[in-house]
Amino acid sequence: MTAASIRLYQTAEHPCGYWHDRAARDLVLDPRDSQLPSLYAGALAMGFRRSGEHVYRPYCAQCKACISVRIPVARFRPNRSQRRCLRRNQDIDVRVVAAERTTEHFVLYQRYLQSRHRHGGMDEARPSDFDAFLKCAWSPTRFLEMRRGGTLMGVAVTDCLPNALSAVYTYFEPDAAARSLGSFAILKQIEWAQRAGLEHLYLGYWIQDHPKMDYKSSFHPLEKLERGRWSNLDTSDRT
Structure with a gap:
């Protein structure tokens, strides 16, 4: 999987689900891209995770606590x-x-x-x-x-x-x-x-x-x- 294979979106900041005093942000693979099923295994190996239809990984500016x-x-x-x-x-x-x-x-x-x-x-x-x-x-x-x-x-x-x-x-x-x-x-x-x-x-x-x-x-x-x-x-x- 290469960076050019699929669009990446950056979410707005939102409350962190693990630390209540921190804000979080994610990178999300384009959920509408037909390549997503074939790229999913490679995305897991790159630290992404699935939630519903979305494949994401944390992208927080001030915190690197989440480790795959x-x-x-x-x-x-x-x-x-x-x-x-x-x-x-x-x-x-x-x-x-x-x-x-x-x-x-x-x-x-x-x-x-x-x-x-x-x-x-x-x-x-x-x-x-x-x-x-x-x-x-x-x-x-x-x-x-x-x-x-x-x-x-x-x-x-x-x-x-x-x-x-x-x-x-x-x-x-x-x-x-x-x-x-x-x-x-x-x-x-x-x-x-x-x-x-x-x-x-x-x-x-x-x-x-x-x-x-x-x-x-x-x-x-x-x-x-x-x-x-x-x-x-x-x-x-x-x-």
Whole structure:
């Protein structure tokens, strides 16, 4: 993918979704360009991410906290805590289904947002908001469902690329916090990528010491993108 392949747009400044005292700005690939589906995999490797129909990356003048990270799945081995997470959720059945919103999916999504993002602007989501945020007409998206005894416990929205998976968003039963279903979903996405012979699982952006983002550094090895190059996120990065 070259700079001449597709138009880039710069958004106006808007409130940062991670730090309330900061403003943010994004670069967005032209969502109307017919090349976007074929360029998406390359865009991920360049630090972009999908939200709805838009593929973007942060472009903030005064802040470089958001760092793209990915797991090289062939080298991944779960640590002790992650093995406990897998054992704790042995009664969870996992399956990959079409990315279609059902009433069951939406009700759980609402419960999750009302628990995790109360008064944050997302807790009054409508079905159209679900579709606009998680679905995309041109993207090869699947839902990884987590069920216990037939009851939907969580959904990991996952984009499927020729050489990678991208973890777009995960929501889960808020009353089951002890199960660590967010981490469980990543572990199952890693297994999915390994079975498919893929190279990476993209986790979006990592922010050091941010309470909602720093958990990603517990997955080793983890690669970071800085100055256009991927390298291992080393121990000093996680202090």
